[in-house]
Amino acid sequence: MRATGRLHMGHYHGVLKNWVRLQHEYECFFFVADWHGLTTEYENPQKIEQHVWDLVIDWLAAGVNPGSATLFIQSQVPEHAELHLLLSMMTPLSWLERVPTYKDQQEKLREKDLSTYGFLGYPLLQSADILAYRAGQVPVGADQVAHVELTREVARRFNHLYGREPGFEEAVEAAIKKMGKKQAKIYTNHRRQYQEKGDESALETARALVDNQQNITLGDKERLYGDLEGGGKVILPEPQALLTKASKMPGLDGQKMSKSYGNFIGMREEAGEIESKIRRMPTDPARVRRTDPGNPQNCPVWQFHMVYSDDTTRQWVQDGCTSAGIGCLDCKKPIIEAVQEEVEPIRKRAEEHLRNPDLVRTIVAEGSEEAREAARATLEEVRGAMGLNY
Ligand code: SF4
Structure with a gap:
């Protein structure tokens, strides 16, 4: 997670609740991406430290x-x-330039000069973050799937270049020759198309071509499949994106909850602040007076009922809203109580940790040492494969 400061309940519902579950199902590594924070905050690096501890x-x-x-x-x-x-x-430059978030973010953050080397390379730094642990799965949102895809391509290319056993290349060349000039040319063209441009249909065609060869042995075919996919030994396994179903917490105005929209409830907010924020939430504009009926579909408060309320309460809202039987403050009351109840223990735990910064530092120091051990083992293999273990 990038170090961008304190989290809100949108993060809690969208990400952290998942992490809490995943930590019991997998061996998990969670890290504060402070270098990633620098890609957009390089002019104010002094902000990052506070963001790290807040996170x-x-x-x-x-x-x-x-x-x-x-x-x-x-x-x-x-x-x-x-x-x-x-x-x-x-890593070819074109792989980074075509990552969808590259242009999007530059557009969105136009007030910052993001035509930097670090910003272009940050998806590759993410790939390194993942591959350093030879991670099997990466819990991401849909917007990050392209980054995991890039990581897979990078791993494939790495294995292709450096994962070869002695004699592998020669065996592949011999198998290609056996295919005959014309077929060999089609094979190598499609291999290039796939390996340099990531064209999956070229991979399919090359595979089918190998499948249909009569003149080569089964061993040759296996070598050629390996050749297409990266071949030889897998040093950096390809990770999968783990898309988990996250409950979505809407913002106070019905848009996505976000700090930049000012429509959020913080994870450490006091009960009083929560109450006043929810009381001020906009409702269906048709309900000008208490006696005007409304429609929950046009109201951000209804979206909160979808997260927090049971069927009975939701029915009470539907009936009360459309008949003007309840007022908007009545309708908000169960939401205020539910959010307060959810935030209170989180806020208390945050306060305990704020009172004990040494403990937090020890947790992170121990975690960093553990992570380093795992990453060191990968790097040793990586250096060895590249001939850099002198
Ligand atoms: Fe929204 Fe509830 Fe008011 Fe209807 S009664 S407009 S759902 S706050």
Whole structure:
């Protein structure tokens, strides 16, 4: 998670509740991406430190448990940077330029100059973050799937270039020759198309071509499949995106909850603040007077009922709203209570950790050391495969 400051209940519902569940199902590594924070905040790096600690405290408050998962800070594991550098040597520029968020973010954050080397390369740094742990799955939102896809391509290319056993290339060349000049040419053209441009249909065609060969042995075919996919030994396994169903917490105005829209409820908010924010929430504009009936579909408060209320309460809202039987403040009351009840224990845990910064630092130091050990082992293999273990 990027270090961008304190979290709100949108993060809690959308991400952290999932993490808390995942930490019991998998071996999990959760880290504060402080270097990623720098890609857009390079002019104000002094902000990042506070953001880092805020993030860790909010995770702990949400129930992320250092006994079940490894919590650490990216910059305390320099292997991420080393792997990023090594991967950058073999990653085509065009792969980074075509990542959808690259242009999107530059457009969105137009007030910042993001035509930097670091900003272009940050999806590759993400790839290094993932591959350093040889992660099987990466819990991401739909907007990050393209980044996991890039990571898969990078891993494939790495394995292709450096994962070869001695004699593999020669065996592949011999198998291609056996296919005959014309077929061999089609094979190599499609292989290039796939490996350089990521064209999946070229991969399919090349595979089908290998399938249909009569003159080559089964062993040859297996070698050629391996050749297409990266071949030889897998040093960096390809991760999968783990798209989990997250409950969505809408913002106070019905848009996505976001700090930049000012429509959020913080994870450490006091009961009084929560009450006043929800009381001020806009409702169906048709309900000008108490006696005007409304339609919950046109009201952001209804979206909160979808998250927090049971069927009986929802029916009470439907009936009361459309008949003007209840007022909007009556309707908001169960929401105020439910949000307060959810936030209160989180806020209390955050306060406990704020009172004990040494404990938080120890958790992160231990986590970073654990993470480093795992990343070190990967880097040793990576260096070895590239001939850099002198
Ligand atoms: Fe919205 Fe409830 Fe008011 Fe209807 S009664 S407009 S659902 S707040």
